[in-house]
Amino acid sequence: MEFESKLVPIMREGVDIIKMELFRQLKALLSIKYNNREASYIGKLSGAVINKLFATPNNEKSFAEFTKENRTQIKEEIKNISIGLKELRIPLTDAMRVHVICDYQDGIDSSSILVQAQELGILIVKREIPLPKNFLNMVRKLGKSSSLLVS
Numbered sequence: 001m002e003f004e005s006k007l008v009p010i011m012r013e014g015v016d017i018i019k020m021e022l023f024r025q026l027k028a029l030l031s032i033k034y035n036n037r038e039a040s041y042i043g044k045l046s047g048a049v050i051n052k053l054f055a056t057p058n059n060e061k062s063f064a065e066f067t068k069e070n071r072t073q074i075k076e077e078i079k080n081i082s083i084g085l086k087e088l089r090i091p092l093t094d095a096m097r098v099h100v101i102c103d104y105q106d107g108i109d110s111s112s113i114l115v116q117a118q119e120l121g122i123l124i125v126k127r128e129i130p131l132p133k134n135f136l137n138m139v140r141k142l143g144k145s146s147s148l149l150v151s
Contacts, residue, residue, distance in 0.1 A: 007132060008102050014139040015102070018095035019050055021146050022081075022088055026050070029084050030077065045070060049077045053092075053122075054099055055113045082121035091142055092117070093124045094135055101129075 027046040034042055048067045051057050052074055058064065067074065082089065096117055103110040117123035130138070 008105050011098050011132060011135065012102050014136055015054075015095045015099045017139050017143045018088075018091045019054065021142055022050055022085070022092065023047065024146065025085055025088065026077070026081070045073060045077065048074050049081075053078055053081070053113065053117070054096065055110050079120055089122060089124055090127065091138060092122055093127050094130045094138060096123065097129050098135055 023046050026049060027042055030042050030045055031039075034045070044063065044066050047058065048063070048070065051067070057067070081092075096113055100110050100114055114123060118125060
């Protein structure tokens with residue numbers, strides 16, 4: 001039990017690193033698409049897309065209002081992930097699965113994010129569920145290659 005209680009936070013950190021990389025790449029992509037919008041809009045839109053994808057809403061008032069006002073754009077950009085950021089499908093598949101497993105350990109059922117990801121063509125269904133070591137190695141490699149992590 002003690003091992004699991006230490007493993008879950010480490011695995012969640014790995015999920016967060018993948019979410020940061022998604023944010024970085026999504027923000028770059030959306031900066032081109034919405035080149036007439038302010039950087040703050042691009043940042044909020046990128047964050048809202050990730051929050052929706054992982055079912056982790058930001059309930060802070062201004063962000064909740066932004067999400068409500070930009071519901072259509074958020075939906076559209078989530079649909080575009082499987083095409084515009086297809087190189088992230090493997091890390092996203094693993095991160096979403098690990099996220100659901102960690103939530104389950106904490107008594108939360110977030111399995112609906114996997115259903116949504118499958119419907120959107122993001123989830124690679126035939127991919128094995130990653131073992132902790134393999135997941136963390138992938139996170140380290142991705143984090144180092146994108147300068148999110150240093151040795």
